[in-house]
Amino acid sequence: MNLYEIVFYFFAALTVGSAAVVVFSRNIVYAAFSLLFTFFGVAGLYVLLNADFLAVTQLMVYVGGILVLLLFGVMLTNTTLSVAIRSGSLHVLPASLLAAALAGLLGALYWTAEWSVSVRASDIAAETTSKEIGSAFITSHLLPFEVASVVLLVAIVGAAMMARRERTTEQ
Amino acid sequence: MTMVPITLTHFLLISAALFALGVYAVMTRRNAIMVLMGIELILNSANINFLAFSRFGGLNIEGQMMAIFVIILAAAEAAVALAIVLNIYKRFTTVNVDDISLLKD
Numbered sequence: 001m002n003l004y005e006i007v008f009y010f011f012a013a014l015t016v017g018s019a020a021v022v023v024f025s026r027n028i029v030y031a032a033f034s035l036l037f038t039f040f041g042v043a044g045l046y047v048l049l050n051a052d053f054l055a056v057t058q059l060m061v062y063v064g065g066i067l068v069l070l071l072f073g074v075m076l077t078n079t080t081l082s083v084a085i086r087s088g089s090l091h092v093l094p095a096s097l098l099a100a101a102l103a104g105l106l107g108a109l110y111w112t113a114e115w116s117v118s119v120r121a122s123d124i125a126a127e128t129t130s131k132e133i134g135s136a137f138i139t140s141h142l143l144p145f146e147v148a149s150v151v152l153l154v155a156i157v158g159a160a161m162m163a164r165r166e167r168t169t170e171q
Numbered sequence: 172m173t174m175v176p177i178t179l180t181h182f183l184l185i186s187a188a189l190f191a192l193g194v195y196a197v198m199t200r201r202n203a204i205m206v207l208m209g210i211e212l213i214l215n216s217a218n219i220n221f222l223a224f225s226r227f228g229g230l231n232i233e234g235q236m237m238a239i240f241v242i243i244l245a246a247a248e249a250a251v252a253l254a255i256v257l258n259i260y261k262r263f264t265t266v267n268v269d270d271i272s273l274l275k276d
Contacts, residue, residue, distance in 0.1 A: 019192045051226070159250040
């Protein structure tokens with residue numbers, strides 16, 4: 001068992017375990033904080049997949065942005081903090097049946113399919129990907145990049161407009 | 172105990188587990204923010220698949236570019252969804268998704 005496998009199983013257990021805590025925890029704040037560990041574990045898996053730029057992006061966008069946003073949402077929509085911040089659940093039986101069926105189907109598919117693997121996991125290339133990604137952004141992926149930036153701008157402006165407390169336009 | 176070397180299948184199985192957990196959260200949770208967390212889990216599982224195929228399938232950088240766009244859209248989605256949730260809370264003083272059934276009445 002070499003170092004790569006040890007690190008892989010550590011991050012895999014971290015990701016799936018904390019995702020299970022997110023899903024099954026009754027307390028929303030606990031769920032949000034274990035989502036932090038899920039995102040961190042996924043970033044570790046990205047590093048193992050030779051995607052160093054994606055791993056840093058994952059940490060900055062998900063942990064630094066989306067998770068903080070979710071926590072703000074939790075805090076702003078539960079005014080009475082002394083009352084336990086809980087979240088009920090419904091349709092537990094059909095949902096667990098569907099989730100188990102999905103996991104079984106996907107797992108069986110992934111397990112039995114004959115993937116045409118061109119690179120072996122053992123030969124880890126140590127080059128960074130940020131240079132390639134940067135040049136792809138300004139050459140072959142220029143149009144999606146610009147569209148994505150416009151989408152982000154519109155989403156941020158729209159979200160800020162929608163979330164304002166008082167509308168100045170209202171008479 | 173003999174361990175098989177880490178292959179594409181290992182990453183895909185983790186992504187399948189994350190996807191199933193996310194679907195379960197989206198279906199069972201009443202709180203809208205918990206539903207959002209389930210959606211983030213699903214997006215992360217899709218991203219793991221993109222990167223795994225990019226690494227093992229010889230796709231080079233293409234899978235990583237797609238994953239970056241998924242992350243961009245996830246950020247936009249989270250911002251807009253949180254704004255909608257705040258508006259729902261202001262109007263109904265609850266974020267339970269099954270209490271907000273005005274269109275059904």
